[in-house]
Amino acid sequence: MTTNHTAVITGAAAERGIGQATAQAYAKAGWSVVILDLDGDAAANVADGLGREFSISALGAQVDVSDEASVAEASAVIEAAVEDGRIPPVGALANIAGITSPVPFLDTTLEQWNRVMAVNATGTYLMTRALLPAMLELGYGRIVNMSSVSAQRGGGVFGKVPYSSAKAAVLGFTKALARELADSGVTVNAVAPGAVDTNIRVGSTDAQEQAIVDAIPLGRTATPEEVADVIVFLSSDAASYLQGTTIDINGGSHLH
Ligand SMILES: NC(=O)c1ccc[n+]([C@@H]2O[C@H](COP(=O)([O-])OP(=O)(O)OC[C@H]3O[C@@H](n4cnc5c(N)ncnc54)[C@H](O)[C@@H]3O)[C@@H](O)[C@H]2O)c1
Structure with a gap:
């Protein structure tokens, strides 16, 4: 099933990011x-590189996932590319774009709260709403949403209250939409990574990074590829009976 479909990955341009690693893992598969x-x-450059390296169709476009008009524009670009045969129909959406915030609760402004919610939670909603109709028409789809261990244990890695809240919203969204879509052919699942070795924790000190590692039984942070492979698995035919589930990728740092 996989080779006849396109995977749309948001937040996939950053060097060392989970999104780019996920795009690479999809292309490899x-x-x-x-x-x-x-x-x-950067999105166009990553697409060019993957297209060449893996001999697949690849397209890059700008989007602000938190902005309804921007999402509509990006999905129109995708729709046009499917219609004129430049890419196969969309079979998977990985909602990976996200931002964090390490600001303590009483110092958090409403603007910071709104931005973290907008990118992580509303972005997941807007992208899914835009691409789901075509998946339902196709009768096949895999939606994988990016949560975090932060949602499950109340922060404790880097992001604080707005981040944990937004990532918890992603889990509720995943379960409720999975239930609603039931046996439509579209599955909706989530991943909840612990600390991953990317640039998202800009400004964290060596001491903070060491404290993060000390709290992980495996004794190290995850590589972006270790998250990417799980997302691609959730998008595969082998994951056909997983609906509304969350896969923890946290090196044993949170067990439940
Ligand atoms: N790195 C970790 O430790 C970790 C752990 C758990 C979950 N996550 C989640 O994984 C996802 C990816 O994180 P990462 O560590 O690769 O981060 P990153 O900062 O390396 O990459 C994030 C990407 O998202 C893009 N982006 C940000 N806002 C956007 C918007 N409004 N619209 C479109 N794109 C946007 C950025 O340009 C960037 O390319 C995030 O949702 C993050 O919360 C990360």
Whole structure:
């Protein structure tokens, strides 16, 4: 099933990011890919590189997942590319774009709260709402949402209250939509990574990074590829009976 479909990955342009690693893992598994990111030039470059390396169709475009008009524009670009045969129909959506915030609760402004909720939670909603109708028409789809261990244990890695709240919203969204879509052919699942070795924790000190590692039984942070492979698995035919589930990828740092 996979090689006849396109995977759309949001937040997929950052160097060392989970999104880019996920796009690469999809491409390696034979999927065509659409790379979406706030940074449209970087998205186009990543798409070019993957298209060449894996001989797949690949398209890059700019999007702000928190902005309804921007999401509509990006999905129109995707729809046009499917219609004129530049890419196969969209069979998977990985909602990976996200931002964090390490600000303590009473110092958090409403603007910071709104931005973290907008990118992580509303972005997941808007992208899913835009791409789901075509998946339902196709009778096949895999939606994988990015949560975090932060949602499950109340922070404790880097992001604080707004981040935990937004990532918990992603889990509720995943379960409720999975239930609603039931046996439509579209599955909706989530991943909840612990600390991953990316640039998202900008500004964290060596001491903070050491404290994060000390709390992980495996004794190290995850590589972006270790998260990417699980997302691609959730998008595969082998995951056909997983509906509304969350896969923890946290090195044993949170067990439940
Ligand atoms: N790194 C970790 O430790 C970790 C752990 C758990 C969950 N996560 C989640 O994984 C996802 C990816 O994180 P990462 O560590 O690769 O981060 P990253 O900062 O390396 O990459 C995030 C990407 O999202 C893009 N982006 C940000 N806002 C956007 C918007 N409004 N619209 C479109 N694109 C946008 C950025 O340009 C960037 O390319 C995030 O949702 C993050 O919360 C990360």
